[in-house]
Amino acid sequence: MDDFLKVNVNEYLPLRDVVFNTLRQAILKGELEPGERLLEVQLADRLGVSRTPIREAIRKLELEGLVKMVPRKGAEVASISEKSLRDVLEVRRALEELAMTLACQRITGDEVTRLRRANHAFSEAARKKNLIDMTERDVDFHEVIYQATGNQRLVQIINNLREQMYRYRLEYIKDEAKRAVLTQEHEMIIQALASRDPEAGKEAVRRHIDNQEITVTRNLKGKN
CATH class of the missing domain: 1.20.120.530 (GntR ligand-binding domain-like)
Structure with a gap:
């Protein structure tokens, strides 16, 4: 995963919202590409946060249709169909x-x-x-x-x-x-x-x- 993925801390937002916004923008801009796997450990390490806000962000992104859960593989960026x-x-x-x-x-x-x-x-x-x-x-x-x-x-x-x-x-x-x-x-x-x-x-x-x-x-x- 490239260096573009960084958390921009916002003192007015909870960390889970900051993580969600970071991942969401990366998907919308195409920095995280359709089909790319979203591994909690890897994302947490890259963003310097625990796995909990990553997990919450992935759940919200799934509700938006930006992420899909694939059996035996986990979360990945959803394609536009x-x-x-x-x-x-x-x-x-x-x-x-x-x-x-x-x-x-x-x-x-x-x-x-x-x-x-x-x-x-x-x-x-x-x-x-x-x-x-x-x-x-x-x-x-x-x-x-x-x-x-x-x-x-x-x-x-x-x-x-x-x-x-x-x-x-x-x-x-x-x-x-x-x-x-x-x-x-x-x-x-x-x-x-x-x-x-x-x-x-x-x-x-x-x-x-x-x-x-x-x-x-x-x-x-x-x-x-």
């Missing part, structure tokens, strides 16, 4: 359409302004070609919409799925040709919300997610 992509996006598509319907009814002028700022922040991250920042800014954009629904149970359900969606977001954003398209799709979503048009809003998020599925599926096939 077309089936897992399709399963996650089918659920996301339904939840996003519901969120758009509710947000079109309830969104405030201040929230529309926040959406425009979030999309501008995404565009700036894209200009700087910062993949992780772009992914986080995309998360921020959609979070404004979720909060605008005023339905905290829906927000909770979407947040439970968000970590599983993160990897596919990052994979989509890696395709440089699609970054301008993403900004345009965000603009269409904003226009629908500003005009309180739920049908246009649902169509915009369907196109947004369909394009993600098409692009990531094509990229996955290109890797095989």
